[in-house]
Amino acid sequence: MPDIQAPDLSFAALAPLLFVLGAAAAGVLVEAFVPRAARHRTQVALALVGMLGALVGTVLLAGTQEVTAAGALAVDGPALFLQGTIAALGALSVLLFSERALDPARSAFVAAAAVPAGTVRDRELATSTRVQTEVYPLASFAVGGMMLFTAANDLLVMFVALEVLSLPLYLMAGLARRRRLLSQEAAVKYFLLGAFASAFFLYGLALVYGATGSIRLSDIGAASGRTGSEPLLLLGLGLLVVGLMFKAGVAPFHSWTPDVYQGAPTAVTAFMASATKVAAFGAVLRLLYVGFGDAADTWRPLVYTLAIVSMVVGAVLGLTQTDLKRMLAYSSIAHAGFLLTGVLGVDGSGLAATMFYLLAYGLTTLGAFGLLTLVRDGDGEASALSGWAGLAQRSPVVAALMTFFLLALAGLPLTSGFTGKFAVFRATIEAGAWPLAVVALVASAVAAFFYLRVVVLMYFAEPAADGPTVGVPGLPTTVVLAVTAAATLLLGLLPGTVLDLARSAAVLVG
Template sequence: MQDLQLPPIDYGAVAPMLILFGVACVGVFFEAVLPRSARRSTQLVLALLGLVAAFVVIVVESDTRILTAGGAVAIDGPTLFLQGAIILLGLMALLLVGDRSLEAGGAFVAQAAITVGSDADRRQASRSQGATEIYPLAVFAIAGMLLFVAANDLLTMFVALEVFSLPLYLLCALARRRRLLSQEAALKYFLLGAYASAFFLFGVALVYGFAGSVQFGSIHDAVRESTQSTVLLYGGIALIAIGLLFKAAAAPFHVWTPDVYQGAPTPITGLMAACTKVAAFGALLRVLYVAFDGAAWDYTPVLGAIAVLTMLVGAVLAVTQTDIKRLLAYSSIANAGYLLVGVLALSKDGLSSTMFYLVAYGFTVIAAFAVVTLVRDADGEATHLSRWAGLGRRSPLFAGVFTFILLAFAGIPLTSGFIAKFAVFGAALDSGEAWLVIFGVITSMLLAFPYLRVVVMMWLSEPGESTPTVSIPGGLTAAALMIGVVATLVLGVAPAPLLDLTANAAEFVR
């Protein structure tokens, strides 16, 4: 009997993922052996060091353009760029996760399984320590995302999808305050996420039936040459797209987003809004550009309709929101629509502008959620919009920062939001998708209204009795907030370096 030949693996190229998976495993081990008092700081430092190390490797490997692990993993320009983005954004989110100055014990609960309202629950609420498992969980999620954007076959992609989704479901349930809401969010996310995974897996099966392979390169060839029934192909594309669009929070697969964003602990919401989005769009880009590009004529109209629907749903429903986290959730849905516009340019410019958008949006949205963690009263975060009235009078600095962030979301020039929108719309128009650009512009007008409403609330309304104070952020939150705001400004004023970087990285290997 012949021995199985193991495929050669370029360990240097996959090192970032190995490092992070290793760090996560070590974190789990520490959880078992370290005394409780030492865990939090050890875990935080370990996770941050792991991320930094992975980022350094990515910078070192930045010229790698290979398929490795038997063609299951593609390390190319988009992979490295998106991996770097996920790590940086994940780093910021981890800073928020690690902050304990705002609330004793941090934003997370120690034992999420305890019945809400029971005696044990009250004891737990008064006990200061929160769970420290969150750090390895978050690192697992981030590592899964790295694999997700690098996956070069559908099965690896599915495995990566599960690896980064499962920790996120758990993390969503761990909010210290409003625990019922948090648990509901987690359950909803888990159930809907499971459905989406099932759709994805079914789609993989159909595509395998069509192409006889799950590798993107083989699928690409099969799309051009296969004589199989195209029903399998279109069915497969549709189901895979559903799975990915669910993670990207595109309508009509968006319904989980507001509930989960609202219920999850705010640092985790930031992680999802920034990193999950990067990962989901990274995978979507690779699937559409590498595997199914031969069928572009067939899926563009459908995905275009989804993009329009997503922008409209996000923008229109954002107008009616009264909770800041839900408002940001709908804004995130609308932004998924703008990203889809960039994806559908189906060109090198489309790829590079979408990657730019992901990074620009990620920095801004984490900064936004960082401000949300700061506005609080005795019951935790005060997320209802009416509570934000007159905030500009109470704490002009943070209201000013948040105003800047909202202007960036609205796409006012000199913010990264404007440059990013310009890039994706420019790429789409260049590819002849003028109708998408027109809808993008119209929905931008609609979206400006809810953002402006918050600005008016903060600056032009009188502070009420219930206007909460803004907590002075601890070092970690302050750092995350500052990174986000500075990035938003710098990418708006001098975007040239990042634009060049994305342009140079915008080529997949097949």
């Protein structure tokens, strides 16, 4: 009987993943065995320990260039940079979860035990105000899948990571209780379209294996350099790209994005909008650069086209939105197109620029959605643009912070958005795709209109008599807003250190 040898594992290199997934598994046990009264704070502490431990682990592993788990995982500069970004965004998202329940109109610290028992209505109210602690292990599993996604060095592990990060998100999107029908509709749409995208990815995996005889990205890269434009390989690559572009929210694979952003609880939307895009583009970079780097001429036209379509769709349709969450959804679609311009760099500058952009965009988006959780009416968060009229008179601080985040998303100077766009556009021009950079500049100008429309509405419109109220943020939300605002400012004023870090990390191993 032949000996079965276990693959070599570098537990030190896998420490960030082990921290997060270990916390997720422990969170499941907490749900099963810890009394409800102590469960919420235990879950918050556990999730934060896992994500902050992963963040510290990525910092300690800086400079590592290692392939482990029988070649299935690559621990290199881009993987560690993006894993650290995801862990930081995940920790900030947990703070948003911790302050208020996923029911948009109620405080998270309202316990079911506080409602007197005795009537059916009392029991229904107790159920509706119960803290949804299951969100913490779900978020930890999703973060673990995202971190694995950016480090996957073969297509099968990449597919497993895709499912590990996606399944918790499908559940989290349907956790809102006040607007249950809208939330559950969003979750079902996300699940069904996500299943189609996963099927595309899996079929593409099979075709690439048939064309190259391997699922290892380095082997695929060597084979693609030899076989060139073999139809089976090109078809497989196309299907893989479709699966990844769905997760990244790139048009025309974006149809889930506005509905899910609007229907999901806002704290969950913040998590999805920031961390998921980082993970998806991390996988895109690894697939295209490591797996098909020697065949760049075969996929550059596809990425070129997708970038234009995504920028145009996001910028133009964003102009027609009357709901702030849907507007930010189309903003994310446009930003996905801007990110693809950096992917076309196909060298160290393009890779570094894209990583910096992902960090800047993730922090800014998380801050904007964090502010959305504070402005409420009787139905929950007041995401309708009409509710934001005259907000500066009700809460000058919230209006000023939202203005700052929107200007950063528009890419105005002295913000992280300007630095990120400048970096990816320069990489695009250096790669010879200057017409794409021109389209991106025009799309940025169009998108700036709907950001500025919100600013004008907040400062120059009269507030409605029955307008929404602005809640006072507790300590967790205050920390999130302070960190995201400070990072958005510093990455705009003094981006040199982080840009240098991204450039030094922009070395992929396979």
